[in-house]
Amino acid sequence: MASDPTAPAGEADRAIDSVSALGEDSRRRMFAFIRRTGRAVTRDEAAGVGISRKLAAFHLDKLVDAGLLRTRYASPGGIRQVGRKPKVYEPTDARITVSIPERRRGLLADLLLEAVLTEGADESAVQAAVRSAEHRGRQLGEATREAARPGRLGPNGTDHIAAVHDDAVHDAAMHDVAMHENVDHDDVDHDDAMAQGR
Numbered sequence: 001m002a003s004d005p006t007a008p009a010g011e012a013d014r015a016i017d018s019v020s021a022l023g024e025d026s027r028r029r030m031f032a033f034i035r036r037t038g039r040a041v042t043r044d045e046a047a048g049v050g051i052s053r054k055l056a057a058f059h060l061d062k063l064v065d066a067g068l069l070r071t072r073y074a075s076p077g078g079i080r081q082v083g084r085k086p087k088v089y090e091p092t093d094a095r096i097t098v099s100i101p102e103r104r105r106g107l108l109a110d111l112l113l114e115a116v117l118t119e120g121a122d123e124s125a126v127q128a129a130v131r132s133a134e135h136r137g138r139q140l141g142e143a144t145r146e147a148a149r150p151g152r153l154g155p156n157g158t159d160h161i162a163a164v165h166d167d168a169v170h171d172a173a174m175h176d177v178a179m180h181e182n183v184d185h186d187d188v189d190h191d192d193a194m195a196q197g198r
Contacts (some may be wrong), residue, residue, distance in 0.1 A: 021066035
C-alpha cells in the first residue's frame with residue numbers, strides 16, 4: 001500500500017494510516033510477529049510480545065482499522081475446541097512502501113556552496129544553508145510565475161502554482177540540508193577551494 005500522489009484521496013489516506021499505525025513500538029512488534037508466524041493468531045499469542053491481553057486487543061484492533069490485519073473466528077492451529085471459536089488475526093495483502101522526495105544531489109551541492117560563499121559573520125552554516133534554500137526556492141518560483149500565461153487559470157491561479165512550487169522546492173531542499181546538517185564546515189570550505197582551483 002503505497003502513498004501515491006495521483007491516487008484518490010481515500011486511498012492515500014488509508015496508506016498514511018497504515019504507516020502511522022506502525023509508529024507505536026508494541027503494535028509494530030505484534031505486526032512483525034504475526035507476519036513471521038505465517039498463520040492466524042489469537043490475542044493471547046499476540047500478547048506474547050510482552051504486553052497484557054487487553055492491551056494486545058487494543059493494538060490488534062488498531063492494526064485492523066489501518067487495514068494491516070483482518071479478523072475471523074477460527075480454532076488456532078486447526079485444533080477443534082468446544083464452545084465459541086476465538087477471534088484470530090492475520091495479515092491482509094496490503095503492501096506498505098514509503099517514499100520520500102528524490103534527493104537532488106546537484107541542487108544540494110549548489111545550495112551548500114552558495115551558503116559557504118555567502119555565509120555572514122552572524123550566522124551558522126545551517127542558517128546560511130536555510131537562507132540559500134529559501135532564496136533558491138523564491139528564484140524558481142518567480143521563474144515558474146513568469147513562464148505561466150497570465151489569466152490561464154483565472155485570478156491568482158498562476159500565483160498559487162508558483163507559491164506551491166516555492167514550497168515544494170524549499171521543502172525538498174530543507175530535507176537534503178537536514179540530512180547533511182552534520183557536514184563539517186571546514187570540509188565544505190576545502191571542497192569549495194578545490195572547486196575553484198585554489
